[in-house]
Amino acid sequence: MxxxxxxxxxxxxxxxxxxxxxxxxxxxxxxxxxxxxxxxxxxxxxxxxxxxxxxxxxxxxxxxxxxxxxxxxxxxxxxxxxxxxxxxxxxxxxxxxxxxxxxxxxxxxxxxxxxxxxxxxxxxxxxxxxFAESMEYMYEIGTDREFLDAISRWTSDREQLEKYLYSKRWLEPAVWYRDRLRQKINAISVNLKLGDFLEDFYIPGxxxxxxxxxxxxxxxxxxxxxxxxxxxxxxxxxxxxxxxxxxxxxxxxxxxxxxxxxxxxxxxxxxxx
CATH class of the missing domain: 3.40.50.1820 (Alpha/Beta hydrolase fold, catalytic domain)
Structure with a gap:
């Protein structure tokens, strides 16, 4: 037992x-x-x-x-x-x-x-x-919304999050840092700093x-x-x-x-x- x-x-x-x-x-x-x-x-x-x-x-x-x-x-x-x-x-x-x-x-x-x-x-x-390759693949075959569905529990503004992540360009470090996406996504996060999570996993990959x-x-x-x-x-x-x-x-x-x-x-x- x-x-x-x-x-x-x-x-x-x-x-x-x-x-x-x-x-x-x-x-x-x-x-x-x-x-x-x-x-x-x-x-x-x-x-x-x-x-x-x-x-x-x-x-x-x-x-x-x-x-x-x-x-x-x-x-x-x-x-x-x-x-x-x-x-x-x-x-x-x-x-x-x-x-x-x-x-x-x-x-x-x-x-x-x-x-x-x-x-x-x-x-x-x-x-x-x-992780970056995974996201690129999902954008290419049109399943990126499944990822958004999975992480939306950590945001108070799903519509705004979709605008930030509308294309795979956010995966480019130059775009991510230039547009200050970590800070912007953290500002609409709940229970978890979603911007920190995305930067930690998906920018280095x-x-x-x-x-x-x-x-x-x-x-x-x-x-x-x-x-x-x-x-x-x-x-x-x-x-x-x-x-x-x-x-x-x-x-x-x-x-x-x-x-x-x-x-x-x-x-x-x-x-x-």
């Missing part, structure tokens, strides 16, 4: 983070780390706590700042810093870690210091290797394809055949380049693999026996 804890974990600076931990009744054999997409929650991934803890794993569903019920400002640097602090302060960094990440969570894990954390196996679901080689021997990709948020062709090319196994989820209709998470977890369970 798993001992499941839903709690707010205090980061080093006191920020309350939403962390779900399930521990086995017996000795711990390893850690399953679950890292969600931007602004998302691992609760939609149907994590099989009982099956994993029965095998001796401690399951950690980590929500970076502004994800799930976590407080604080979303930023890549703080996300990684908080992850290290969580794992080291709880002693879980001493165990081999199997990581399961979705979308932007894959980008974050590709930046992890592998000398600090022992990532034994890594499973990426619909990875995004560059965080290109991480070149990081794949560091963990190529422990990676598996799970892909849908169609993705409205990031080009599947880019991920397939990366898989070919680095010889990464790919599992195509034929029933997955979008970036979020709705209805397919049970199948993903069953495959992961087979691979970690």
């Amino acid at each position: 798993a001992r499941k804890k839903k709690k707010l974990f205090a980061a080093a600076d006191g920020t309350a983070l939403d962390v779900i931990i399930s521990s086995p009744e017996s000795a711990i054999s390893g850690v399953i780390l679950v890292y969600p997409c931007i602004g998302g929650t691992s609760r939609m991934y149907m994590v099989p706590h009982g099956e994993l803890t029965a095998r001796g794993y401690t399951v950690v569903e980590f929500h970076p700042r502004a994800h799930g019920r976590s407080e604080g400002q979303m930023a890549m640097a703080s996300s990684l810093k908080d992850l290290y602090y969580l794992l080291f302060s709880t002693g879980l960094s001493e165990y081999p870690i199997t990581a399961v990440a979705h979308s932007a969570g894959c980008n974050a894990l590709l930046q992890v210091n592998l000398s600090a954390l022992h990532l034994e196996k890594v499973f990426f679901v619909q990875p995004v290797f560059n 965080f290109e991480t394809i070149d990081h794949i080689h560091r963990m190529r021997d422990r990676l598996v990709f799970y892909l849908s055949t169609v993705d409205r948020w990031y080009p599947v062709s880019t991920t397939r090319q990366a898989a070919d380049t680095f010889n990464i196994p790919v599992v195509f989820m034929e029933n997955a209709k979008d970036h979020f693999h709705q209805g397919c998470w049970n199948d993903i977890w069953n495959d992961i369970l087979d691979r970690i026996r």
